[in-house]
Amino acid sequence: MSKNYVLSLYNKMGKLPFGKKLFSLFASNKAPYFKTVSPLITKVVPSECHCLIKKRRKVENHIGTVHVIAIANGLEMAMGFMAEASIPTHLRWIPKGMDLQYTAKAGSDIRCVALLENNQWQVGDLPVEVTAYDENDVVVVKGIIHLWVSEKPKK
Template structure:
């Protein structure tokens, strides 16, 4: 079993009925703003995390699609959990910036994905690829979240 606390906690929750839902609820409560999109962490492993946002009235904009800020919330959650599940114990990270483009309408449930190559964990700026997909697999938000990685004191 992995020695990473996020992955250990996730694996413990997976043994329970509705484990992914419980883990997602528990996790969103630790950073309460994430709960505004009712996220479901559907997959987490080193260097990869996937979060599902259901299309519902509370996350829609004036044209009935999922609001890009709600999607950015899901992308940031995926990035944060991916970082926590991946970063070597001697390093720490903090978000520094986000750039996103909206190539298509977010007209369904949204799958938010953050991933980096396994060899990416070095001190300095780390650009993390984030993408949000609609139910058909079309990219609706494409971006980069840059985190600052540094040695722990």
């Protein structure tokens, strides 16, 4: 199995001053919409990724909490980098839906976590568990991002 480029880059950059911030900027450039929440990827390992969204004015709603769409953006980013750091090299993935429940007000920084239990990749529908926590570890959003996983075409 070849070395995973996401894990290699994350581990290499993580050793540098401001390495996680640099990696997060790189990650945001891969999908520029993620820049809207100024994410900080704080953990990437096979089957798991954590992404921090700082509570600041640009991600707040009219009541001063972190807007759920900003949280959904962070959850999708965490899922995407978890997937890239985990998926076997003969497979590919694409998101096909998201089911989220808003469980509490998000009045602080938010930690978005994507977790694929036992790193069990399979062809077909694959649900990925996503959860957003406030700074007191209260779950503010939880749900599933549904992936479609298929074999890469033979070259």
